[in-house]
Amino acid sequence: DARVTQTPRDKVTEMGQEVTMRCQPILGHNTVFWYRQTMMQGLELLAYFRNRAPLDDSGMPKDRFSAEMPDATLATLKIQPSEPRDSAVYFCASGLGTGETQYFGPGTRLTVL
């Protein structure tokens, strides 16, 4: 049963600390997306990659957020320094480049105190 996995599932940290979230896309999927879900904004696209290359990260606050794909099996989203307004659930999704359906991981719930 192929699934997108994300770690950690929950993260509580203090303002100013660095946070790294990890995602393992479904094997064979070449497109990876990072979303953030908040009560106010719903599901927002932060960034996405195709074949490990970043295609669009316009949804991300550039000064503190960074997204990378060190290899085809790992995508990371880093926040440095974190702020209370970053508190949200962060989802990773993967898909096939030519397909339209994205498959989501369980999310990382981030709380910044």
Added chain:
Amino acid sequence: DQQVKQNSPSLSVQEGRISILNCDYTNSMFDYFLWYKKYPAEGPTFLISISSIKDKNEDGRFTVFLNKSAKHLSLHIVPSQPGDSAVYFCAASATGSARQLTFGSGTQLTVLP
């Protein structure tokens, strides 16, 4: 500017009856539409999709209808079951956008036994 809108934040339906969830969009470039279901503490799960060349797609108890002239789509669940209780997100994408999904804000469906 919300390009995909779900105007009903919640909907309650009796078990066995039909659930109808609605979604409106404003971007005429959207040509692929999806519905996702989300349970608490889990990522969104793909449910059903429809291409703009069709006006209806059916999968078991789930049917999605697309009215392009009205820029409106709906998801029908018949018969509704208590296990269908979840948040339902409508999403849309456009050719050439690398299949970025734009999500609605979600509708909480509660199916009462």
